[in-house]
Amino acid sequence: MDIWRIYEQVNNMIDKQAADQELDITSEVCPMTFVRTRLALDRMQTGQTLLVHLRGEEPLRNVPRTAREQGHEVLSLDTDAAGVAHLLLRRGG
Numbered sequence: 001m002d003i004w005r006i007y008e009q010v011n012n013m014i015d016k017q018a019a020d021q022e023l024d025i026t027s028e029v030c031p032m033t034f035v036r037t038r039l040a041l042d043r044m045q046t047g048q049t050l051l052v053h054l055r056g057e058e059p060l061r062n063v064p065r066t067a068r069e070q071g072h073e074v075l076s077l078d079t080d081a082a083g084v085a086h087l088l089l090r091r092g093g
Contacts, residue, residue, distance in 0.1 A: 019051035026055040033059040034066050044091045052087040
């Protein structure tokens with residue numbers, strides 16, 4: 001196991017520990033990927049964090065962009081070896 005893989009695993013563990021809520025949309029397609037993300041964010045308090053697991057080029061482009069456009073903050077975005085992206089968002093006000 002190389003150092004970058006260890007770093008990625010530790011980084012993902014830190015992100016998961018820091019998240020107030022988690023959402024798996026790996027089996028969803030656009031536009032439902034952001035609809036489900038938005039519904040989860042709408043139920044949260046300002047400043048809370050949401051860790052979103054997603055897969056595919058279109059959701060990877062659209063979910064972070066749309067979240068930013070709606071006033072939320074993208075804290076991190078990492079993709080693991082299986083191709084699953086892990087997006088950590090902070091709910092905006």
